Amino acid sequence: MKPALKPTLIVTAVAVALIAGYQIGQHTSAADHGHAFDAHAAPASDAATSEPGERVILYYRNPMGLPDTSPVPKKDSMGMDYIPVYADEQGDDVGTVRVSPARLQSLGVRTAAVEYRTLDAALRAVGRIELDERRIHDVSPRFEGWIERLHVNATGDPVRRGQALFTVYSPELASARQELAIAERLASTAAADPVAQQGAQRLADAARARLRNWQAGGASGNSVVFSAPADGIVLEKAAVEGMRFTPGMPVYRIADLSSVWVLADVYEQDLARIAPGQPARVGIDAYPGRHFDARITYIYPTLNAATRTTPVRLELSNTDGLLRPGMFAHVELLTGGDAARLTVPDSAIIDDGQRRIVLIAEGEGRFRPQVVETGLRSRDHVEILSGLDGDERVVVSANFLIDAESNLQAALASFGEGDPEQGPARYETRGAFEDYFDDTGSVMLMHEAIPDLHWPSMTMEFGLADPALVEGLAPGTPIRFAFEDRGNGEFVVTDIVPEAADGHRHEGH
Numbered sequence: 001m002k003p004a005l006k007p008t009l010i011v012t013a014v015a016v017a018l019i020a021g022y023q024i025g026q027h028t029s030a031a032d033h034g035h036a037f038d039a040h041a042a043p044a045s046d047a048a049t050s051e052p053g054e055r056v057i058l059y060y061r062n063p064m065g066l067p068d069t070s071p072v073p074k075k076d077s078m079g080m081d082y083i084p085v086y087a088d089e090q091g092d093d094v095g096t097v098r099v100s101p102a103r104l105q106s107l108g109v110r111t112a113a114v115e116y117r118t119l120d121a122a123l124r125a126v127g128r129i130e131l132d133e134r135r136i137h138d139v140s141p142r143f144e145g146w147i148e149r150l151h152v153n154a155t156g157d158p159v160r161r162g163q164a165l166f167t168v169y170s171p172e173l174a175s176a177r178q179e180l181a182i183a184e185r186l187a188s189t190a191a192a193d194p195v196a197q198q199g200a201q202r203l204a205d206a207a208r209a210r211l212r213n214w215q216a217g218g219a220s221g222n223s224v225v226f227s228a229p230a231d232g233i234v235l236e237k238a239a240v241e242g243m244r245f246t247p248g249m250p251v252y253r254i255a256d257l258s259s260v261w262v263l264a265d266v267y268e269q270d271l272a273r274i275a276p277g278q279p280a281r282v283g284i285d286a287y288p289g290r291h292f293d294a295r296i297t298y299i300y301p302t303l304n305a306a307t308r309t310t311p312v313r314l315e316l317s318n319t320d321g322l323l324r325p326g327m328f329a330h331v332e333l334l335t336g337g338d339a340a341r342l343t344v345p346d347s348a349i350i351d352d353g354q355r356r357i358v359l360i361a362e363g364e365g366r367f368r369p370q371v372v373e374t375g376l377r378s379r380d381h382v383e384i385l386s387g388l389d390g391d392e393r394v395v396v397s398a399n400f401l402i403d404a405e406s407n408l409q410a411a412l413a414s415f416g417e418g419d420p421e422q423g424p425a426r427y428e429t430r431g432a433f434e435d436y437f438d439d440t441g442s443v444m445l446m447h448e449a450i451p452d453l454h455w456p457s458m459t460m461e462f463g464l465a466d467p468a469l470v471e472g473l474a475p476g477t478p479i480r481f482a483f484e485d486r487g488n489g490e491f492v493v494t495d496i497v498p499e500a501a502d503g504h505r506h507e508g509h
Helices: 012-026 044-049 101-107 171-188 194-213 268-273 399-413
Strands: 057-061 083-086 110-113 115-118 122-131 136-139 145-150 164-169 223-227 232-237 252-255 259-267 279-284 291-299 309-317 328-334 340-345 356-363 366-377 381-386 393-397 425-437 442-447 458-464 478-485 491-498
Touching: 122 279, 122 309, 145 171, 164 171, 171 194, 259 268, 259 328, 268 309, 279 309, 340 366, 340 393, 425 458, 442 478
Parallel strands: 458 491
Antiparallel strands: 057 083, 110 393, 115 340, 122 259, 122 328, 136 252, 145 164, 164 223, 232 252, 259 309, 279 291, 279 328, 291 309, 340 381, 356 366, 356 393, 366 381, 425 442, 425 478, 442 458, 478 491
16 A cells, blocks of 8 residues: 555644634633633733733644744644643743653652762773882803802792892903903012003903903902892892803892883774873782772883774782782772862763753752763763863663653653553544554544544544554444554554444444
8 A cells, every 4th residue: 555645634624623723722711621623712921911810821832742842832743733831820931841750759850950060080990910120130150160059949939138149150251360460470579570560450450341241340260159139029139059151141030029000902983081190099909898099100102903002001009028029900090180070970871872960959859861972981980071160960760660661751742641550641532544654554534523632533643553453444434443552752553443334333343
């Protein structure tokens, strides 16, 4: 079936009646303002001149529940009159939901003030404890020899600066010392030839230079004792008594752990929020509930293309030795600064994926949804960039339940019917089947006037809960049907019963 012109009025007499009703409504007395079709008796601009006791019209709302109002009487695209909203009606606040005191208590609604505060907005990242590369020392002899004795013989042992590590013997070292001793004797002999004295002095200077370059200038005998270059622990030990070593071979590696690094991986999109010098807080799994204060000391200039992260270095004092390289770290980079910002508790934010909303408490069970723009976040609060002034109170508990109720109540309040706790409002009427549109799954029906909705008799398009409801129906078939108002102008047919021409139900349907 092809879609017909939708929706259209099909009864000319009804349109004439509506126009006549409008003209009559213009001349209706103040006592008649409560009738169904006299809504145009007094536009909103006449509220100031209303007679005492006369109901004041605030505005006119769309009869189909769409978010459209008018200060003066008007008709929608289907020719239906907009419905007056009076000042003494419940739910007359545009965009405001009312909740009864009993319902508020059962929902457990709590509110909090919008206030200015300093945010400890934290950018969270994962990291790991690493050695401070500037505090690592290798002990490597510069000459060849053999280890005679170990004074520190276990990995992990603590050492102090100047403490003896091992003693070595080296033929090269012994030869250089002998040369130095001979040269010094010749240079000090007064009866020697001056030329020979100068040669002896040059030989002594060369021997001293070799010993100095080998870092053994102050040693005596044929052995040299190597000492720890700094305080720390032995990370690696290759030395074994009797072992031969070669020049440059690392025999010991010592690290000072009084200060360690934390390398945290920060995502590319967050790099603009951090800078060297910013404070940070580090948590370690081994010490739950305890945090270590640190600062960003360096942001690496490279980006890991696979993870889209950049390493950030922090330095931590470790004088008590609790932090061990390789530990997993939870890093919070505090990016909020010291400026006071307008904030709400994070539980006040309702995020529907497209916008962020708070519910402003206006007193007496009234709540107004407000779209806001958010900024930085801390553990418990969110910065509000726009949408609030700072003197409001917002819902921080049960706001999702109120939001769900407000959507339903807004639709039901449009027609003055329904209970949000009982589901969508339901209506029944008679009419005729006109057409079914398989591309949209909707149906075109003619229906009688529906006073509860201020609807005249007309033909309009409805949603259809189940296509099986219209199977076997021919255009023009008299029917009785039921439909639900699901809000925002959506009306869905849930039941259709064919009727005979005399108004009785067809058997077998």
